[in-house]
Amino acid sequence: TQLLEQSPQFLSIQEGENLTVYCNSSSVFSSLQWYRQEPGEGPVLLVTVVTGGEVKKLKRLTFQFGDARKDSSLHITAAQPGDTGLYLCAGDPPGTSGSRLTFGEGTQLTVNP
C-alpha cells in the first residue's frame, strides 16, 4: 500500500487545456514536495509546500497543500507540450524526522500539440 496515492496515473490532454493532479494520504505530513521527471533524467524539484492550506504558484502551475496536511494538488493552466512529464509528489513519512522520503507512484502527463 502506497503511503502517498496519486491520481490519475495517466493523463493525456490537448494543448491549452487545464488539469489537476492529486496526491492523497491518510497520514499527516510536515511538508510535501512536487517533482517533475523527464525521460532519461532524474526528478527535479518544482516546489515544497509546508503550511496547511498553503498555495504556491510557479508560472502556470498552482500547488496547494490541504488544510489537514494530508493531501496536495497540482493544477496546470493552459497546458503546453513542454509540461509533458512524470509528476511525483513526495513527503517524509510520519516519525522519520526527515531522514526518509516516500514518493507517490507518479502521474504521467502527456500534452499533445
Added chain:
Amino acid sequence: EAQVTQNPRYLITVTGKKLTVTCSQNMNHEYMSWYRQDPGLGLRQIYYSMNVEVTDKGDVPEGYKVSRKEKRNFPLILESPSPNQTSLYFCASSFSRKDSNQPQHFGDGTRLSIL
C-alpha cells in the same frame, strides 16, 4: 556545475556477477540516498546516509549494500544480482535531511538489466 553523477548509465549483466554503481556529488551535501524506480511502484528508497560513515536501510534494502567512506561518494553494491533487481536506479543528495524542506538533487539514473 552542481551535479550528482552516476556510473554506469546502462548495464546489462548476468545473475550472480557482483556489480557496483557509483554515485558522486560535488555540492558538499551531507545526505545521500539510493532509489529504484519500477513501473506502477514509483520511486522506492533502498538505502540512505545522513553523513559520512552513517548509513541506514530504506524501504527495499534486501540484496543491496552501500558505503559512505567519503562525503562525496555513495556507491551501491549488488553482491549477487538477481533478475528482480532489474530496474532504473537513482542516486540523490541534499544538504541535510534534518530540514525536510531541503530539495533532493537526483542523478540521471542507471538502467540495470540482470539476465
